[in-house]
Amino acid sequence: MRVYDLxxxxxxxxxxxxxxxxxxxxxxxxxxxxxxxxxxxAMAICFQGxxxxxxxxxxxxxxxxxxxxxxxxxxxxxxxxxxTGGVGDTTTLVLIPLVAAAGxxxxxxxxxxxxxxxxxxxxxxxxxxxxxxxxxxxLIAAVKSIGVAVAGQTGNLVPADKMLYALRDVTATVDSxxxxxxxIMSKKLAAGADALVLDVKAGDGAFxxxxxxxxxxxxxxxxxxxxxxxxxxxxxxxxxxxxxxxxGNALEVEEAILTLRGEGPPDLEELCLVLGGWMLCLAGKxxxxxxxxxxxxxxxxxxxxxxxxxxxxxxxxxxxxxxENLALLPHTTNKINVKATGEGxxxxxxxxxIGVAAMTLGAGREKKDSIMxxxxxxxxxKKAGDRISAGETIAVVHARxxxxxxxxxxxxxxxxxxxxxxxxxxxKPTLVFGSVDMKGR
Amino acid sequence: MRVYDLxxxxxxxxxxxxxxxxxxxxxxxxxxxxxxxxxxxAMAICFQGxxxxxxxxxxxxxxxxxxxxxxxxxxxxxxxxxxTGGVGDTTTLVLIPLVAAAGxxxxxxxxxxxxxxxxxxxxxxxxxxxxxxxxxxxLIAAVKSIGVAVAGQTGNLVPADKMLYALRDVTATVDSxxxxxxxIMSKKLAAGADALVLDVKAGDGAFxxxxxxxxxxxxxxxxxxxxxxxxxxxxxxxxxxxxxxxxGNALEVEEAILTLRGEGPPDLEELCLVLGGWMLCLAGKxxxxxxxxxxxxxxxxxxxxxxxxxxxxxxxxxxxxxxENLALLPHTTNKINVKATGEGxxxxxxxxxIGVAAMTLGAGREKKDSIMxxxxxxxxxKKAGDRISAGETIAVVHARxxxxxxxxxxxxxxxxxxxxxxxxxxxKPTLVFGSVDMKGR
Numbered sequence: 001m002r003v004y005d006l007x008x009x010x011x012x013x014x015x016x017x018x019x020x021x022x023x024x025x026x027x028x029x030x031x032x033x034x035x036x037x038x039x040x041x042a043m044a045i046c047f048q049g050x051x052x053x054x055x056x057x058x059x060x061x062x063x064x065x066x067x068x069x070x071x072x073x074x075x076x077x078x079x080x081x082x083x084t085g086g087v088g089d090t091t092t093l094v095l096i097p098l099v100a101a102a103g104x105x106x107x108x109x110x111x112x113x114x115x116x117x118x119x120x121x122x123x124x125x126x127x128x129x130x131x132x133x134x135x136x137x138x139l140i141a142a143v144k145s146i147g148v149a150v151a152g153q154t155g156n157l158v159p160a161d162k163m164l165y166a167l168r169d170v171t172a173t174v175d176s177x178x179x180x181x182x183x184i185m186s187k188k189l190a191a192g193a194d195a196l197v198l199d200v201k202a203g204d205g206a207f208x209x210x211x212x213x214x215x216x217x218x219x220x221x222x223x224x225x226x227x228x229x230x231x232x233x234x235x236x237x238x239x240x241x242x243x244x245x246x247x248g249n250a251l252e253v254e255e256a257i258l259t260l261r262g263e264g265p266p267d268l269e270e271l272c273l274v275l276g277g278w279m280l281c282l283a284g285k286x287x288x289x290x291x292x293x294x295x296x297x298x299x300x301x302x303x304x305x306x307x308x309x310x311x312x313x314x315x316x317x318x319x320x321x322x323x324e325n326l327a328l329l330p331h332t333t334n335k336i337n338v339k340a341t342g343e344g345x346x347x348x349x350x351x352x353x354i355g356v357a358a359m360t361l362g363a364g365r366e367k368k369d370s371i372m373x374x375x376x377x378x379x380x381x382k383k384a385g386d387r388i389s390a391g392e393t394i395a396v397v398h399a400r401x402x403x404x405x406x407x408x409x410x411x412x413x414x415x416x417x418x419x420x421x422x423x424x425x426x427x428k429p430t431l432v433f434g435s436v437d438m439k440g441r
Numbered sequence: 442m443r444v445y446d447l448x449x450x451x452x453x454x455x456x457x458x459x460x461x462x463x464x465x466x467x468x469x470x471x472x473x474x475x476x477x478x479x480x481x482x483a484m485a486i487c488f489q490g491x492x493x494x495x496x497x498x499x500x501x502x503x504x505x506x507x508x509x510x511x512x513x514x515x516x517x518x519x520x521x522x523x524x525t526g527g528v529g530d531t532t533t534l535v536l537i538p539l540v541a542a543a544g545x546x547x548x549x550x551x552x553x554x555x556x557x558x559x560x561x562x563x564x565x566x567x568x569x570x571x572x573x574x575x576x577x578x579x580l581i582a583a584v585k586s587i588g589v590a591v592a593g594q595t596g597n598l599v600p601a602d603k604m605l606y607a608l609r610d611v612t613a614t615v616d617s618x619x620x621x622x623x624x625i626m627s628k629k630l631a632a633g634a635d636a637l638v639l640d641v642k643a644g645d646g647a648f649x650x651x652x653x654x655x656x657x658x659x660x661x662x663x664x665x666x667x668x669x670x671x672x673x674x675x676x677x678x679x680x681x682x683x684x685x686x687x688x689g690n691a692l693e694v695e696e697a698i699l700t701l702r703g704e705g706p707p708d709l710e711e712l713c714l715v716l717g718g719w720m721l722c723l724a725g726k727x728x729x730x731x732x733x734x735x736x737x738x739x740x741x742x743x744x745x746x747x748x749x750x751x752x753x754x755x756x757x758x759x760x761x762x763x764x765e766n767l768a769l770l771p772h773t774t775n776k777i778n779v780k781a782t783g784e785g786x787x788x789x790x791x792x793x794x795i796g797v798a799a800m801t802l803g804a805g806r807e808k809k810d811s812i813m814x815x816x817x818x819x820x821x822x823k824k825a826g827d828r829i830s831a832g833e834t835i836a837v838v839h840a841r842x843x844x845x846x847x848x849x850x851x852x853x854x855x856x857x858x859x860x861x862x863x864x865x866x867x868x869k870p871t872l873v874f875g876s877v878d879m880k881g882r
Contacts, residue, residue, distance in 0.1 A: 007613035011487065036476035040612035046452065171481035172448035290833035 003027065003037045011044040018057040021301040025051040025061035025160050035167055042061055042164070042173035050178035055220060055388075056227040058178060062186035063228075067138055067158035069109070069192035076105050079279045081194030082184060084217070085115065087205040087355035088242035088380075092120045092273045093256035094264070095279065097309035100148035101299045102276075102292075104283040107143045108150040109191045116355030116364045118249050118372050121152050126330055126374035127248035130318030144323070148312045157190045166187060175207070181220040185228075195231040195282035197275055198251050202433065203240030205351020211236065211433050218436040226438055234436040237271060238429055241349040241384050244268035248377015248398060257323055260306040266322055273297060276368050281441065289441060330375040334401050337393040338412050344421035346384050353418035357411045361399055370395065373400055385428035394419060444468065444478045452485040459498040466502035476608055483605070483614035491619035496661060497668040499619060501626035504669075506601035509578055510550070510633035515584050517546050521634030523625060525658070526556065528646040529683035529821075533561045534697035535705070535713040536720065538750035541589035542740045543733075545724040548584045550632045554707045555800050557796030557805045559690050559813050562593050563721055567691040567771055567815035572761030575685050580596035589753045589796075598631045616648070622661040626669070636672040636723035641662070643874065644681030646792020652677065652874050659877040666677040667879055675877040678712060679870055682790040682825050685709035686801040689839060690816015691770040698764055701747040708824075708872055713739060715873055722882065747771060771816040775842050778834040779853050785826050785862035794859035795819060798852045802840055815843055819856065826869035835860060 001023050010016060016024075024041065027033035050058065064204060071078045074118040079099070083089055092110070100106045110132070117123070121132045134142070134151045142149035161183050168174045172249035188196055196222055202214035225232025244265040246255040259272065260262045277292030286292050299305045306323055314320040322328045358364060362373040382394045395415050399408060442464050451457060457465075465482065466473035472880045491499065511517045520540070524530055533551070541547045551561040551573070562573045565727070575583070575592045583590035602624050629637055639662055643655035659675035666673025685706040687696040699705045700713065718733030726732050740746045747764055755761040763769045799805060803814040819836045823829050836856050840849060 004611060004613055011484070011613050034476070036480040036608060037612055039481040040479040040484045040614060041482045043452070043488075044613075047484075047488045167477060170445060171478055172452050173446055173481060305839075 003033050007037060007041045007044060009342045010041060010048055011152065013048045015051060016054055016057075021054065021057045022061045025058070025065055028163060029160050038164070039167055039171040039173065042168055042171060042176070042179065045179060046173050046176040049176075052223045052227070052229070053218070055178040055181055056224050058182040059185045059224050060228065061190065062158050062160040062164075062182055066158050066190070067155040068190045069155070069157070070286045071107050071140065071192040071194075073106050073140050074107060076318060077283045077348070078105050078107055078193045079194055079195045079197060079283045080108070080188055080191060081199065081275060081279060082188055082199050083199040084202045084208070086239035086243060087116055087358070088244050088252065089201075089270050090246065090248040090252040090256050091199065091242050091266055091275060093123060093253060094259045095276050096148060096150060097260060097312055098272060098296055098299060098305045099276050099279050099302045100312070101308040102280055102285060102295055103147070104279060104285060106148040107139055107144050107192075108148075109139075109153050110150055111153055116359045117247060117252065117377065118364060120150065122278060122372060122374070123249045123252050124150060124318075126253055127313055127318040129318050129320055130313060142236065142315055146311050146315050148308060149316065150312070154162050154277035157229070161186050162379060177217055178221055181217060183225055185221055185224040189225075189228050189230065195280060196225050196233070196257070197278045198234040199231065199271075199275055200234050200236045201239035202236060203238055203351065205242060205270075205355055206239035215434070215436065219249040220338050222436045222438060231282050233282060235274060235278065236433040238433060238437065239351055240429060242351045242354050242380060243271060245380045245383070246377060247354055247380070248361075248363045249372065249374040250367040251377040251379060251398065252324050253322070254329055257306070257309070257326060260300060260309055260323075262300045269300075269325045270431055278435070282417070332398045332401060334398040334399045334403060336399060336408055336412065338395040338415045339389045340390055340392045340394045340419070341416060342421050343389045344387070344423050345426040346382060346419055347389060347426045348420040349380065349384050350418040350420070353414055357414040357418070359406065360411055360414070361397065361403070376400055382419070385426050387425075388419075388421070398414045446484060448478060448482045451482060451489055454489045456492060457495055460780055462495065463499045463502045466506055467497070469604060470506045470601050480608055480612040480614065481603070483609055483617070483620065486620060487614050487617040489592055491618075493661070493668070494662045496619040496622055499741050500623040500626045500630065500665050501866060502670065503599055503645060504604075507599050507631070508596040509631045510596070510598070512514040512548050512633040512635075514581050515546050515548060518635045519546050519548055519633070520636045520724045521549070521629055521630055521632065522638045522640065522716060522720060524640040525625070525642050525647060525649070526559055527642045527680035528792040528799070529685050529688040529693065529696050530642075530680075531685050531687065531693040531700070531709055532563060532640065532713050532716055534694060535700045535709070536717050537589060537591060537741060538701060539713060540717050540720045542745045543587070543721055543726060543736055544702050545720060545726060546584050547582055549589075550580075551591055552594055553806070553825060554628060555809070556808045557800045558688060558693065558818065559805060561591065563813060563815070564690045564693050565591060565759075567694055568754055568759040568763055569769060571754060572757050574730040580616050581639065583756055587752050587756050588748060589676075590757065591753070599627045602627050618658055618661055622658060622665055626662055626665040629669065630666075630669055634671065637666050637674070638719045638723060639673065639675040640712075640716055641675050641677045642680035643677060644679055644792065647680035654879065656875070663795045663877045663879060669754045672723050674723060676719065677874040677876065678793055679869060679872055679874060683792045683795050683821060684712060686821045686824075687818060688795055688815065688821070689802075689804045690815040691772065692818040692820060692839065694763070694766050695770055698747070698750070699769060701741060701750055701764075703741045705721045711872055719780070719876070720805075743874055745748040749836070750792055773816040773839050773842060775840045775844060777838040777840060777849055777853065778857045779836040779838060781829045781831055781833045781835045781838060781856060781860070783862050784830045784863050785828070785866040787823060787827050787829060787860055788863035788867045789861040790821070790825050791859040793863070794855055795821070798855040798859070801842070801848065801855070802838065802850055819839055823860070826867050828866075829862070
């Protein structure tokens, strides 16, 4: 087998066999296939695509490139959840305790990553004392004991993805459906869950701007998951405006606690119920995701979900009093109200611009070594569909104490520019566009 | 300017500006742009192509990546000739003295390269004593003195092409029209000729199999040459069967001498007259290429062309008696007649197969360090359109003395398989498919 021939084969639009794909991934990871051949292949894949079988074979070859985690010691069906990413996406923080409260074991491996805000780990670490470093054995023990735990990624999971992603990132080969699907799914499959619920986001704040692209990717990932023997369902959701009101690390933990108390923003709560409903369904707790929503709603109302969060925080050495006293979370004293200049109905609140504004404040990481501030971020007081008058506060900026006037002025300007107004009433945007489920539930 | 953005721009099918192309080529040569980005770009170019302006800008950026040769000291219009390569292509050996005999200065920089036989340098070096190492100053002095000289490539001409070609060769990005055109034309432009005649070959023994592809490439190269201010004409010719009868280094020198004596194979002579006619035309010697053919035919008949070859051989320290005594060229005593097994009219004589057979005998280089034997090769006794009977000799193999029976049997089998027979008479194939000339001559 020669790499040259395989690149040419894909360039010509032919289908690579399982053995050929395994040869390519194994060779790339062991260093026998150089970056310059892999980047040419990646570009050919961008143009010629991969069919479902190739995409599954690519994913499995990537899974097998490193360690995999087994969660078999934990009784029951372990359901993981993945979001393709958006602005103010606090669903994971809410879902971890919420689903665990329903008796579904949650052994969550999470990441930090680059973005407008930190990853789930960074957010949880804004709770004083909270620790996420643990071995897989510790994670399993914690789940067996209290039903839920969140850990940083450990071991050499999917090295092929780390290498390939770094290469794609500098060769303009990131946005290829099979490569994206393979990258996401390989990590999820290696992390050992039995079933997966995917939140595939579409809109301004997502990397997929159109619903069509999002449904395409959702379909590809659902095919991979089920092809790999893990029941997988995808929900395609709206990321045109930020989800909920908070964008920032501690601010999102605060929002998660509010949501677990039943006082969260309606869009965030609704999406958590939809995704959580599917998780309960795939865990075999209830036959129908709609029914799952009702079960979860009750766990919020009766305080069980918040208690589970408290239990988890305590078990991971965090200050569990934060669930009652939000003031214990890091806060900045430098808060600035952003005022509307015009008036009308908000037709759009561009998530991407808000994300960049949050990153500018220091809420996220532009580079791996960027320093992130847990306290900073933005609270959106008004969202699409709301009416605003000139001078009214539309958002509150939580800035570092030492933030200069220029930075504040620039963030203020960004946030105001993210709001688009219309003179007639505008409907609230649709939150869930649909789902991809092979069983048609 | 970011390489990532330029790769993405080309991936999306947009046109790269002159400054962008210069940035890419300069950065690649100085090492600031890594192979893996350049190979991704090359693959994107394979899919999206380049327009005429981009291709010219690419070519000029490559020319400017290293040294260029000036032939201005030599009076008159210097016309170079390039062939895209085929099997038994002895035209350059004939044209160098032939065109020089017509008073056109020929300062030929030539290469060795990989292929079924050696390059022009290798072939000339099979003449005892012949030397091709000389400086550009020596080359110019020789042309000023006797009107003709052939030298090996010297200096750091077009380093961008060397790097890019080596990369394309291992990333399945060789066959892209703009990249091929840029590679060929950058080397020709850097070598300093005022005008260019290109022999673009189509057929089994050429890298372009179809006439359409050959005309496309011819058009692209003619656009580049004229765009760069060097009058350029392309002739698209048939390389479905080998040109002439000889395939091998010394065997082709012998055939060139025969052709200069007026005793060469008709197809080789005809193509030399066509290409040479164009060279005279671009050199301003005659207005019309057809007229040039007649001038050159006369120089063969009156012995002037052969005398010029003799003069050049002597000037480059070779044994000029070879022009009268072909036995002075290296010959092997191990000659094997290949006999026809069937009978009928030769409908096709596949050049590629004959080329591989010659390489198997040791006439060419598979790798840079392969050892080439000047004496070995194949003489084709029968060609397309000829009638053959079973048992008749169709070709003569000139093998190394030490060649084993297995090798001979395999070459014999290859050669016989290259001949395709038909039971009805078959026309001789068309030699010249047409030309690409911006002035429509």
